Amino acid sequence: MTLKNTLNFFESLKRETTKKSEIKIYEKFIEILKKLENREFTTDEIQSIEVELDSLQLKSYPENRKKFFKNTLNKFENYLKDIFSLTSKGYYMERSIGYGVLFGVVAGVIFGERFERSLGLSFGICFGMFLGAFIGSRLDAQAKAAGNML
Known part of the structure; x- marks a missing residue:
C-alpha cells in the first residue's frame, strides 16, 4: 500500500x-x-x-x-x-513525564518517611513531573534540531 x-x-x-x-x-x-x-x-x-x-x-x-x-x-x-529514528512531536515529553511521575512516587515514598507520607508523595510526584518535562523538552528539541521529528 x-x-x-x-x-x-x-x-x-x-x-x-x-x-x-x-x-x-x-x-x-x-x-x-x-x-x-x-x-x-x-x-x-x-x-x-x-x-x-x-x-x-x-x-x-x-x-x-x-x-x-x-x-x-x-x-x-x-x-x-x-x-x-523519526519521532512525532512531543514523543519524548510524553514518555519522560510518565517516567518522572513513576520515579517521583518512589522518591515520595522513600522521603515521605521523614515527613508526612502524603506530603512526601505530593512533592515526589511534582518534582518527578517537573524533571520529566524538562528532560522531555530537551530531548524533543534535540530531535527537532537533528531533523528527526515528524
Whole structure:
C-alpha cells in the first residue's frame, strides 16, 4: 500500500465516522503520512515503509476499529522510531513525564518517611513531573534540531 493510498484510506475513514476518539487517531495517521510524503527518502526506504504499511493489514475490518487502529498507530510509530529514528512531536515529553511521575512516587515514598507520607508523595510526584518535562523538552528539541521529528 503506497503512502498516497494509505493517506486516502484514512481520509475516507475520517469522513465515515462521527466518533471523536476515532477521528483523532485517523488525524494522527494522516499527519504522520503527510509529513512522510514531504520528507526525502530513497526508493528503498519508501519501499520499506510501504511494506510495513502492508504488514499492518489496514484494510481488515475489525470489530473494534478504534482499538485496532490505535494499536496499529503505535506499531507504525515504533517502526519509524526504530528504523528511521523519526519521532512525532512531543514523543519524548510524553514518555519522560510518565517516567518522572513513576520515579517521583518512589522518591515520595522513600522521603515521605521523614515527613508526612502524603506530603512526601505530593512533592515526589511534582518534582518527578517537573524533571520529566524538562528532560522531555530537551530531548524533543534535540530531535527537532537533528531533523528527526515528524
